[in-house]
Amino acid sequence: MKQRATITDVARRAGVSVASASRALNGLSASAATVERVRTAAGDLGYIPDATARALKMGRTLQLSFAVDDIGNPVYVEMMKAVQSVVTVPGYRLMISSTGDADDTIDLLRSLSKGYADGMILSPLRVTDRLVEEVRAAPVPVVVIGRLPEGSGVDTVMTDSARGVGIAVDHLVETGRRRIGFVNGPLDTTPGRARQHGFEATAERLGDRHGPAVAAADFTVAAGYDAARTLLAGHGAPGGTGPGPHALDAVVAANDLLAIGVMHAAHDAGVRVPDDLAVVGMDDTELARVFQPSLTSVSLGSGERGTRAAELLLARLADPQREATTVVVPPALHVRHSTRPPHGRDTP
Amino acid sequence: MKQRATITDVARRAGVSVASASRALNGLSASAATVERVRTAAGDLGYIPDATARALKMGRTLQLSFAVDDIGNPVYVEMMKAVQSVVTVPGYRLMISSTGDADDTIDLLRSLSKGYADGMILSPLRVTDRLVEEVRAAPVPVVVIGRLPEGSGVDTVMTDSARGVGIAVDHLVETGRRRIGFVNGPLDTTPGRARQHGFEATAERLGDRHGPAVAAADFTVAAGYDAARTLLAGHGAPGGTGPGPHALDAVVAANDLLAIGVMHAAHDAGVRVPDDLAVVGMDDTELARVFQPSLTSVSLGSGERGTRAAELLLARLADPQREATTVVVPPALHVRHSTRPPHGRDTP
């Protein structure tokens, strides 16, 4: 088998024109006899239609692109898995692009003009006006996972991570915590800002339970560790000012990775989790389930966001005229060991 | 901007033929004047060459495919990142396929005949003769990450995970452990078998330090937990036959995920890690670094394997005639807390 068979070969072997062969193979109008002969000819030759030629002619590649800032983050992996499993059903292939910074993302959006994909799902960490502009100008449908300015006219799936922070805080209050701090990610990111607002919004109803907030340099374990150290040092970890009335006894982290960092810092400072310090994370990654002590975490539905984004994209591909849709995936709290009440029963 | 500009538009605007336009843009023979005019025309029109048309004509898509059994596993994510960063340099795009089972993989290999990719990197969990057959028959170069039968004539990058197990065992012996068990993954997988051999190979030099081995149902935390429970229950965890001379005091896991499962099982059984039980994992994922206690793990160079595989693929694409190469990435031990000697100094 030196050369791949083309539809011309099939047609010749079946004794019909290429047009008929194409129709027969694609289920268009063709007599039963023709279909039969073309089918067997194709079978004999092991004919497989060329994706490139077909793409050129039909104007659709059957390829989609998924672009995220950091594919190393388990959240995005989960999204990707979800997207993958949705889009493969109608036969799309999935391309992955990890975009380091905002400029990369713009370049990527521009590169869509090469026509290698029929659409894109984009989950940017930093949303700028310029980015929105480019998304709108993209030659193929783009759905964005993340929070966009109102009325951008872009298909979007987002979560209410501000409310997610609120849920986490409420849970801590309900389980008897007295002073709650916040370890956020970088404030120049969209999720970072949203979560900051979420934390600040709890200030009024918390009163003096509302503790300090600190922004880590990154959404990573290491950054969380560093941030937590300053937080704990400044605000009454044992060995500091002592566990007085103003000592932190709970921390909300904007991210599971940050939360793990917080737990490390606590451990190194001799602060016990959950007895001395409750920790709650966000994203509800597998890490949260697996860590010891297991981490209470606010799920932002990463898998579902992926699924919904994929569905949105497919819907738009099917009907380019449909109105831009925004889907909101609600946050949900998953309680685990890291927030077990200090004097409560031992519920695993 | 309703319609994307084609090279015909550019040629017309520049007042030259499409052939000249193409040559000018691609740096083939063309006068300075022509190049200048074509360049500006292209610039004015925002011309971007169509990837599909180019692919059809040139016979190369500039796309590569990366296929793994379970993209949920952090090891593969790391590989993917490495592959991505290598192949984007010469301008390749990367497609991801998560193949559930062996049949999926075969289908995927077959689908390469559609011509949507110039090559593939494949990391299968189960290598069968049929798979090797299909890899050989693939219409584009395929590089396999994993252990293939000798003389398959396929570009391969592998690691010596049997030796990796040996290294882990030696480390446990050196740090004073008396009886070492093994929690493996499924034995019908290629890494599972290799690691089993690795463990068995230590039997002679260990004597009665060589403990029992058990195979988990899967390379996951949950499976590791289940497997470890039977192992610990059967072989002298506290509460069982008591920590007699035959009690396990160390476990090698074939995987970081399994190792985490083991640590959970130990925790639930009241066995302390590392004091009562040393645990060492494999793959040296971020999980190992981040877990508490941090997990000693044998790195199998997942990132490097990805890099090398990508390089191998690029080399083959550049020279299809070159001889099939096998690259071996050596395992390396990363010592952390989970194997700290019981009576040793407290070295963090």
Add this chain to the structure above:
DNA sequence: AGCAGACGTGGAAACGTTTACAAGGCCTCG
């Protein structure tokens, strides 16, 4: 029996590129 319509078929164009080939112009060298 005649005609409209349906249906199957083949030829050819088209998708947007690259490239083989031939031809023209100019320069250089004999």
Add this chain to the structure above:
DNA sequence: CGAGGCCTTGTAAACGTTTCCACGTCTGCT
């Protein structure tokens, strides 16, 4: 001064498909 060669250019074919259009044939209805 003429021939050969190089450089540039344009025409046209090609990559492998799908699809428009026109043409025939057959069916069924009046």
